[in-house]
Each structure stands twice: as structure tokens, then as C-alpha cells.
Amino acid sequence: MAESSKEELVQLIKRFGAYLTVKISHLLPISLQNLVRTSIPFSACINFETFLKFLPDLDATNVSELNAKASKTQDSDLPQNSRSFGAIAGLAVAIVFTWRLLRSPSQPQRRQPKRQAGTPSSSGVSTPSNANLVPPGVSPSLEDSRAQNVVDEFFQPVKPTLGQIVRQKLSEGRKVTCRLVGVILEESSPEEIQKQATVRSSVLEVLLEITKFCDLYLMERVLDDESERKVLQALEDAGVFTSGGLVKDKVLFCSTENGRTSFVRQLEPDWHIDSNPEIVTQLARFIKYQLHISPTRPERTAPNVFSAPSLEQFFGCSAVPVRFQMETVCPVDSQFGDEISALLNPPSPLQEYFDDLISTRQWRGIKVKQNGEFGKGVYADMDFKEGELVLKDQMLAGAQHYSNKIDCLVCSFCFRFIGSIELQIGRRLYLQDIGVSVNRGSDMETFKHISSDCYGTDSCDEKYNSCLKNFDNLGNCASSSSKEKFSIPREVVESLMNGELVLPYSKEFSLPSAVPCPGGCGEAYYCSKSCAEADWDLFHSLLCTGERSESLCREALIKFIQHANETNDIFLLAGKVISSTILRYRKLKATHLKEQKMSARPNISDCLDISLLLEAWKPISMGHKRRWWDCVALPDDVDCSDEAAFRMEIRELAFMSLQLLKAAIFDKECEPLFSLEIYGHIIGMFELNNLDLVVASPVEDYFLYIDDLPYPEKQEADKITRPFLDALGDDYSVCCQGTAFFPLQSCMNHSCHPNAKAFKREEDRDGQAAIISLKPICKGEEVTISYVDEDLPFEERQALLADYGFKCKCPKCLTEEP
Numbered sequence: 001m002a003e004s005s006k007e008e009l010v011q012l013i014k015r016f017g018a019y020l021t022v023k024i025s026h027l028l029p030i031s032l033q034n035l036v037r038t039s040i041p042f043s044a045c046i047n048f049e050t051f052l053k054f055l056p057d058l059d060a061t062n063v064s065e066l067n068a069k070a071s072k073t074q075d076s077d078l079p080q081n082s083r084s085f086g087a088i089a090g091l092a093v094a095i096v097f098t099w100r101l102l103r104s105p106s107q108p109q110r111r112q113p114k115r116q117a118g119t120p121s122s123s124g125v126s127t128p129s130n131a132n133l134v135p136p137g138v139s140p141s142l143e144d145s146r147a148q149n150v151v152d153e154f155f156q157p158v159k160p161t162l163g164q165i166v167r168q169k170l171s172e173g174r175k176v177t178c179r180l181v182g183v184i185l186e187e188s189s190p191e192e193i194q195k196q197a198t199v200r201s202s203v204l205e206v207l208l209e210i211t212k213f214c215d216l217y218l219m220e221r222v223l224d225d226e227s228e229r230k231v232l233q234a235l236e237d238a239g240v241f242t243s244g245g246l247v248k249d250k251v252l253f254c255s256t257e258n259g260r261t262s263f264v265r266q267l268e269p270d271w272h273i274d275s276n277p278e279i280v281t282q283l284a285r286f287i288k289y290q291l292h293i294s295p296t297r298p299e300r301t302a303p304n305v306f307s308a309p310s311l312e313q314f315f316g317c318s319a320v321p322v323r324f325q326m327e328t329v330c331p332v333d334s335q336f337g338d339e340i341s342a343l344l345n346p347p348s349p350l351q352e353y354f355d356d357l358i359s360t361r362q363w364r365g366i367k368v369k370q371n372g373e374f375g376k377g378v379y380a381d382m383d384f385k386e387g388e389l390v391l392k393d394q395m396l397a398g399a400q401h402y403s404n405k406i407d408c409l410v411c412s413f414c415f416r417f418i419g420s421i422e423l424q425i426g427r428r429l430y431l432q433d434i435g436v437s438v439n440r441g442s443d444m445e446t447f448k449h450i451s452s453d454c455y456g457t458d459s460c461d462e463k464y465n466s467c468l469k470n471f472d473n474l475g476n477c478a479s480s481s482s483k484e485k486f487s488i489p490r491e492v493v494e495s496l497m498n499g500e501l502v503l504p505y506s507k508e509f510s511l512p513s514a515v516p517c518p519g520g521c522g523e524a525y526y527c528s529k530s531c532a533e534a535d536w537d538l539f540h541s542l543l544c545t546g547e548r549s550e551s552l553c554r555e556a557l558i559k560f561i562q563h564a565n566e567t568n569d570i571f572l573l574a575g576k577v578i579s580s581t582i583l584r585y586r587k588l589k590a591t592h593l594k595e596q597k598m599s600a601r602p603n604i605s606d607c608l609d610i611s612l613l614l615e616a617w618k619p620i621s622m623g624h625k626r627r628w629w630d631c632v633a634l635p636d637d638v639d640c641s642d643e644a645a646f647r648m649e650i651r652e653l654a655f656m657s658l659q660l661l662k663a664a665i666f667d668k669e670c671e672p673l674f675s676l677e678i679y680g681h682i683i684g685m686f687e688l689n690n691l692d693l694v695v696a697s698p699v700e701d702y703f704l705y706i707d708d709l710p711y712p713e714k715q716e717a718d719k720i721t722r723p724f725l726d727a728l729g730d731d732y733s734v735c736c737q738g739t740a741f742f743p744l745q746s747c748m749n750h751s752c753h754p755n756a757k758a759f760k761r762e763e764d765r766d767g768q769a770a771i772i773s774l775k776p777i778c779k780g781e782e783v784t785i786s787y788v789d790e791d792l793p794f795e796e797r798q799a800l801l802a803d804y805g806f807k808c809k810c811p812k813c814l815t816e817e818p
Contacts, residue, residue, distance in 0.1 A: 166209045166315050171289070171627070171677075173270030174341070176210060179260065180220040180231060182275035183293050183311055190223050197230040199238035206315045211245040214271075219252040219263050228253050273311065280305055285806035288626070302802050303631045330655065330676035339610055339672040344681060346621050347614070350376070353622060357743060366391055366783065368747050375624065376747040377782050384777040390756055391744060391771040391783075396619055397539070397576045398693050398740030398767055402565040406431050407734040408697060409514070411527035413535040415695050415736055415767030418514045418527045421506040421702050425724055426496030429488055432727075488727045496724075503724075504717045505705060509698045520546030542579040542665045556663035563660055571657040573690075573739065574682045577620055578661065582670045584616035589669070613670060620682065623746055626805070628654060628683035633803040654680055686739065688804060689746035691758060693738035693767050700733035742769045750804070751784035752797055753812040758785065784810075794818075 170176065182188050184207065186198040210216050218235075222228050232248060240246050252263050261279055264272050265286060273291045274280050280292045284302040291314060292307040308314035333340065347353070354368035354376075365382045384390055400410060407428055411418050419427075495501040512527035518536055521544045526532040541550045543557065551557045564571035589612055614621075629651040638646045658679045666674060703725055706717050725732055745758070748771070759772040777783060788800045794816040801808050 162205065162315070163209050163212065166206065167213055169315055170210070170214065170271055173214060173289070175215045175217075175267065175269040176271045176273065177217045177219060177264050177267055177269040178273040178311075179275055180218055183273055184218065185220075185231070185234070190221050190227065193220070193227045193230060194223055197227070197234040199234050199240070201238075202312050203310070204238055204240070206312050207240060208242065208245060209315075215250075216246055217250045217252060217263070217267060217269070218246070219254070219260050221255065221257055221260055222253050223255075277301075281807060289630070301807075302805050303633070304626060304805050330658075332671060332675035333677050336672040336675060339613075340675050340677050342610065342614060343617055343621065343672060343678060344625065347618060350622065353618065354744070354747070361394065363391065363744075366744070368744065371749075374749050376749075378744065378748045380777045380779050380781050380783055383779050384773045386773055386775050388773050389761075389770060390773050390777070391769070392764075393742040393744045393769040393771070395693070395740040395767060395769070396743050397573055397580065398738055399569060399572045399576065400693070400736060400738040402569050404734070404737045407731070408695075408736045409525065410695065410736045411512070411531050411766075412517075412524040412540070413526055413531040415693060415738070416512060416527045416765055417695065417698050417736065418512050418525060420499070420511055421509050421699060422496045422499065422501065422503055423514075424511075424697075424699050425503075425728065426493050426498075429493045429724070429727055430490075430497060433487070433490060433493060488723060503702075504720055505709075506702065508705065509702050511698060517544060517546060519544035519548040521549070522546065538583065539576045539580050542582065543575060551665050553664050556660060557665070560657065560660035560664050563657055567653055567657070570683055570686055570739065571654075571661075573686055573741070574657075574679060575661050575665075577682050578670075578673050578679075579665055581613075581616050581620065581673055582665065582667050585613055585667075585670055588612045588616055609669075613672070617673075619743065620685070622743060623685040623689055623741065625681040625685040626688065627677075627680040628687055629680060631684050631803070631805065632687055633800075651676075651680070654683060686741055690739045690741055691745055691769055693736070693740040694760060695736035695765065695767055696760060697733055697735045699728075700735075703732060736767075738767075740767060740769075745769045745771060745785075748783055748785050750787040750801065750808060751810040751812075752786060752788075752790045752808055753810055754784045754786045754790065755781070756783050756785050 178184065181190065181193065184199060184203055185193070186200050187193050187196070207216075220231065222231070231253075232251060235241060235246075235251065236248075241248060254260055254263065257276065257279060261282060264279075264283055269287065271289045271291065272280075272283055272287045273293065274283075275293045277292060277294070280290050281301055283290060284305055288304060290305045291311075292305055293309070293311060293314075294307055295309050306314070350370060351368070358364075358366065358368070365380065365384065367379050367381045369377055369379050371377045378391075380390075398415065400408070400412075400415065408417065409419055409424060409427060410416060417424065492501065496503075515526040515529055515532050516522070517524040517526075517540065518532055519540065523545065524535070524540060526535065536544075543549075543551065543561075545551075545554055545558055545561070549557070560575065561572065564575070589609065592609070592612060629647045632647075632650065634640070634643055634646065655676050658674065658676055662674045672678065703721065706714065706721050708714075709717060748756070755775050755777050756771050756773050758769055760770055761772070764770050771783070771785070773783075787804060788797055790797070790812070792800070794813060797813070798807060
């Protein structure tokens with residue numbers, strides 16, 4: 001029996017190693033050809049005899065036989081180019097296999113019976129065709145089964161430990177508060193605790209894991225002192241108060257439910273776990289995340305509230321979907337945990353920051369104040385009449401939607417329309433004519449081509465006159481159907497773009513000339529040199545794809561931009577925030593080093609200075625944030641049962657975007673900015689606070705002007721302008737559309753009966769946010785806007801507002817609530 005086991009082991013090692021070697025050699029013959037030619041042969045480094053000396057119960061005969069057979073296998077079966085690499089790989093797996101197979105069991109194991117292949121007849125005659133390939137006493141199926149088991153175990157994905165799952169599910173939260181009744185204890189009410197207190201055995205392991213990573217507080221409402229004693233004794237008997245674990249001082253008791261709510265509010269945990277739905281609802285707007293323990297799996301009340309039948313099912317391996325088990329982990333998150341926490345915590349002098357911001361912008365009439373119940377708020381510092389401008393807020397970061405760039409050419413910094421009426425119309429018709437699609441990767445080159453050819457071209461009278469001759473025919477053809485888009489000849493469109501053809505009365509709507517990007521990318525254009533310089537200093541120097549770009553890798557940057565255009569252009573805003581923070585950090589660092597130049601301090605130019613990074617990050621730190629994949633509303637076409645998968649998919653999407661951005665503009669001194677935690681919170685800030693970026697089109701104003709002309713002038717102008725209007729179709733009035741974050745407007749709280757709204761007046765021709773009063777606002781009164789359509793029914797408003805993480809209790813909602 002011993003000899004059989006030895007021979008079995010030798011054959012399994014040989015066959016498994018040879019098999020893997022051949023497989024690898026087939027995969028890598030070309031890429032390893034040069035490497036193997038210069039490598040030292042495997043037999044010169046180590047042979048099987050040396051290796052098998054470390055295996056128990058093998059005599060010299062077996063060793064010599066295996067060495068000879070292995071040499072024969074190498075010489076006859078393997079390609080010369082990959083012999084060395086394949087043998088090393090085979091040896092590595094063989095070591096693992098041998099260690100697992102030779103581990104001595106604690107008790108004698110029963111020998112497994114040999115399995116015989118079934119036959120269609122009952123004659124008992126077997127076919128000996130493969131008998132010479134298998135050692136005596138070992139069937140082919142048993143050998144293959146054992147080898148396959150080793151392969152499966154060696155290559156299967158490693159399941160996460162309970163500790164890893166706890167950290168993932170808690171999203172690296174540092175402080176957790178948890179109710180006892182219905183979560184930790186078997187009892188379901190304070191009245192039951194008066195009789196006895198019993199810790200649920202199934203929750204104990206999870207509870208101990210939480211104490212390893214988090215500052216845990218347990219709390220409960222009790223009716224008497226005896227109940228407190230019983231609870232503490234039950235926790236002690238269960239082993240909760242272990243060394244390095246939970247301490248008794250962190251088990252809190254109160255006499256009312258409001259007392260427990262106050263405990264949670266004062267502790268400000270990252271997570272609160274409770275079984276009372278009312279308390280969960282009350283705390284939703286104040287606590288970052290909550291877990292509602294309920295056997296009925298209630299409807300989700302807010303994006304930051306999760307539910308599970310029990311604590312152990314929420315954290316247990318069996319309850320975690322495979323997607324979460326294989327979740328991508330960003331290494332920066334674990335490496336810079338303290339720095340990330342500092343970045344995500346708003347700085348304490350919040351009032352001072354906004355006072356300075358309002359003063360710098362020289363805006364009067366409003367003040368940002370901290371409200372204990374609703375967080376930040378904007379308050380009137382003077383009386384406002386109905387319809388009066390309350391605030392004009394300059395964006396912190398903004399971007400035009402990629403699909404809108406076909407329709408509108410605007411300044412890449414302030415978003416004013418640029419060029420001319422002719423250029424705006426001609427460019428759009430040209431892109432329509434060549435069939436540009438917003439989903440095609442070649443659009444970027446198309447925009448560059450148009451941009452380089454259309455600005456600053458001298459007029460040509462001959463071509464202009466030629467174009468005019470066609471207008472009568474164009475007008476006659478277009479009159480049949482103004483609803484259908486009319487095709488303009490390419491020659492006319494190009495003349496319009498190049499400035500060779502001037503439309504009547506277009507000078508009444510003069511626009512700033514287009515200033516090209518100083519980096520030479522051909523994608524960004526500006527209304528002035530000052531806007532070009534400001535954008536370069538704040539954002540674009542790192543995000544420019546031109547030759548003078550300061551990015552780390554232009555190819556990676558192009559991939560980042562294309563990925564955002566194809567998936568979600570909110571990633572471009574996140575890229576702007578990170579690039580602006582890096583650029584501010586560099587300026588602060590240069591100033592700091594200059595000031596310290598003559599001091600005895602060491603040069604720290606190559607080290608992360610967290611204080612300077614926090615200062616550079618300060619404008620972003622003031623915005624309310626949550627992770628994008630946690631706070632984004634579930635789309636209507638995604639079933640509730642697929643919510644976890646949906647949120648994981650957009651998390652992976654964000655991680656892919658972050659990796660592309662990191663390859664493009666990475667700065668070692670600002671490495672914490674490239675964590676998925678930071679990236680997710682930046683995008684979440686946009687999701688919760690962004691205001692639509694809207695700038696009215698001068699093309700619409702132009703055609704309305706033509707339409708309002710007196711009859712003789714209108715008739716003459718129509719001969720020229722009507723074909724272009726018909727060619728543009730019903731979409732002639734498309735405005736500039738995008739999204740932006742405004743630091744002051746984002747501080748305004750919601751009301752379903754607001755006293756102000758975002759509204760662009762006729763004179764508002766750039767991307768700044770304009771807030772207009774809807775009714776008289778008195779000094780000291782809070783300025784509120786509506787986050788949703790306030791005319792919707794109560795239930796619909798509340799459902800939409802749940803995505804923002806709160807339940808509205810404005811006077812209108814309190815009146816309409818059933």
C-alpha cells in the first residue's frame with residue numbers, strides 16, 4: 001500500500017506538472033522566446049531528486065525513476081522555447097499539491113473504493129486500452145478527480161473573511177451605534193428585558209468583528225435599574241467585554257426613545273443600527289448610513305438607509321452577493337485612511353469661509369449660517385422685493401454636456417456663446433450634414449477640424465455672391481414644409497461658418513470672438529484671453545490634450561475623456577475638481593517653500609503636506625457629500641431586487657474612470673485625492689447639489705428678432721434666413737446645457753413652498769446661477785428653493801426628496817400629509 005501511494009504521488013506530480021507546462025508553453029511561446037533563450041536551464045538550477053528529498057517515505061528508486069521520466073517528458077513533449085518557464089510553473093503547483101496531499105490526518109482515514117466505469121453490457125469484460133497509463137491500484141477517474149480538485153482549489157477565488165466583509169459593508173466607518181433590543185438581544189421590547197436578557201448567539205461573532213474595526217456603542221431604553229443589570233450581565237456572559245473589545249462604559253441606557261435618538265445625534269456615528277422604523281426615519285438626514293433590522297424587509301425610506309432581517313445576515317458571508325465578495329478594493333483607500341477622513345470632514349471655521357467668500361465676490365444681501373437641524377442655510381441680510389435678484393453665484397466647477405457641444409459653441413470657462421450667429425448656425429448644420437453622433441469616438445477630431453477651419457477667415461465676395469444666387473430656390477423649396485428639416489448645400493454651410501456669408505441683422509447679436517486654448521488642444525475655446533488664462537490656471541492645464549498640456553500622459557487623458565463621454569460626463573466634473581485641487585496645492589506649496597527658504601527647516605518638496613492639501617481642498621470640503629453609488633436615485637428601469645447590483649456596477653464604473661484619470665494626471669504628493677472614497681464623494685456631491693447649467697441661445701433670439709420685423713424688412717430677411725431656420729427644424733432654439741456646482745446656491749435648503757427660485761433673466765448670458773425671489777423676503781428670513789417640482793402630489797414629492805436623504809416637513813407638507 002505504501003509503495004502504491006508513493007508511485008501514485010510520483011505519477012500525479014509528473015502528469016500535473018507536465019500538463020500545466022504544456023498549457024503555459026502554448027500560451028506564451030512568442031513572448032517568452034527571447035527570454036528563455038538567455039535563461040539558465042531549469043535542470044541546471046534544481047532537479048526533481050533534490051526536490052523529492054523533502055518528501056516523506058520516498059526511497060531512492062522512486063526518486064531516480066521520477067527524475068528520469070521528468071527528463072524524458074521535458075525532452076520530448078515540450079517546446080524548447082518555453083521549457084524553463086513551464087517547468088518552474090509546474091514545480092510551483094506541484095509543491096502546493098504535494099503539501100495538501102501529504103498532510104497527515106489526525107485520525108486514520110478509510111481507503112476510498114475504486115470507481116469503475118459503467119458498461120452497456122453485463123458481461124464484466126473491461127477494455128484495457130488505457131491500462132498502461134495508470135499505476136496499479138489507481139483508477140483513471142480517481143486520479144483525474146484528485147488532480148482536478150487540487151487545480152480547482154488552487155485557482156478558485158479567495159473568499160473574504162468576516163472581518164473583510166464587515167469593513168466593506170461598513171465602508172470603513174470608524175464609529176457605530178447600535179440598539180440592543182431586536183438586534184443584539186433575543187428580546188423584542190424593554191418589557192421583556194425586565195424578565196430576562198439573552199444575547200443572540202448567532203450575532204456574537206459579527207459583533208466582536210465590529211469592535212475590532214470600529215468605535216462601537218450599544219444603547220437601549222430600559223424601564224428600571226434591574227433591566228440594566230441584566231443586560232450588562234448577559235453581554236458579559238456572552239464574552240462581549242473581551243480584552244481589546246467593547247467596554248461597559250460604551251453600553252448606554254435611557255428611559256425614552258427620544259433619549260436614544262439624542263445619544264445617536266451627540267455621538268455622530270458613521271453608522272447607526274436600529275429596529276425602530278420611526279427612529280431610523282428621524283435620523284436619516286443626520287446620520288451618514290443606517291441599517292434597519294426588520295424581518296419584513298420594509299420599503300427603503302432613503303438612499304442612506306439599508307435594511308436586513310438580522311445583523312448577521314447583513315454581514316454574513318452567505319448573505320453577501322458574489323459581486324460584493326469580489327468587490328474591487330482601491331489600494332489608496334487603505335493606505336491613506338487618516339488623510340481621507342480628514343479630507344471628508346468639513347473644516348470647523350465654516351462660517352468664516354462663507355463670510356470671506358461672499359466678501360470676496362462683493363455680494364451683499366445674504367449670509368450663510370449653520371443651522372443645527374438642517375445644516376447650512378442661506379439667510380437674507382436685507383429685505384428683498386418680489387422678483388428681485390437675491391444671488392448671482394459663480395460656479396466652482398461646471399461642464400457642458402457632451403451631446404450639447406454639437407448644438408452650441410460656448411466659452412469653456414464662463415459658458416457664454418462665442419463666435420457669431422453665422423458660426424453657431426453653420427457649425428450645427430455642418431455637423432448634422434456629416435452625421436456626427438454624440439456616441440462616436442471620432443467626434444473629438446471632428447470638432448478640432450471644424451474649429452481650426454472656421455475662426456478668423458477672411459470673406460470672399462465672389463463666393464458670397466454665388467451663395468446668394470441660390471437663396472430664391474432654397475426659399476421656394478423650403479416653403480412646402482417648415483416642420484421637416486431642409487438640407488442646405490454644403491458650400492453654403494461652409495460659407496456661413498467661414499464668415500464669407502453674413503446673415504441680415506446678425507450684427508444686432510454680436511458675440512465675443514473665439515479665443516483658442518493656450519495648450520493647443522483644439523477642443524476648448526473661450527470668449528476672452530482672461531477666461532482662457534483663468535481656466536488654464538484653475539483646471540485646464542492638467543486636462544488639456546494639446547501639445548503644451550501639463551498632464552502626465554495625454555493618451556491616458558484622452559481615454560479618460562472618451563470614457564466619460566460614453567458613460568457619464570459627470571466624471572469630467574470630478575476630474576476638474578481633482579485637477580484644480582492639485583494645482584492649488586502646487587501653488588500653496590511653492591509659496592510655502594519660498595517663505596521657508598531661509599529657515600532651518602528641511603526641504604519637503606517631495607513629501608505630502610496634509611495641511612496644505614487640506615487648504616487646497618477647502619472649497620470642495622464645504623459641499624455636502626455622500627458616495628455617488630449610495631445616494632444616486634434608482635432608475636425607473638431598474639428593479640428593486642437589482643438595486644445592489646446596480647449600485648455595484650456604477651461603483652465599478654467610477655473606479656474605472658478614476659484609474660484612467662490617475663494614469664493621466666497623477667501627483668504623488670496628492671495621492672489621497674486618487675482614492676475611490678474621495679472620487680465617489682466628489683461625484684456624490686454633484687449628484688446632491690448640482691444645478692442645471694443653462695444659457696439661452698442667441699440663435700433663438702435672432703430668429704425671433706427677424707420674425708418681429710416690419711413687413712417689408714421681414715420679407716427680405718426671410719428670403720435668406722428661412723432656409724436656415726427650416727434646416728435647423730424645431731430644435732433651432734436649443735440652449736447651452738450642462739451641470740455645475742455653485743458654492744453658495746448649494747447651501748440653500750429645500751421647501752415645497754419656496755420663497756426663491758433659480759431663474760435666468762434676459763441679461764444673464766453666462767453660466768452663473770441666478771436666484772430670484774418669488775415673494776417678498778424679510779431680513780433674517782431663510783432663503784429656500786425647491787429641489788423638486790413643488791406642484792407634484794405629496795407622495796411623489798416625498799419619494800423624490802428621499803433621494804436627498806430627508807423627509808420634508810415644510811408647512812405645505814405638514815398640511816398635506818395624510
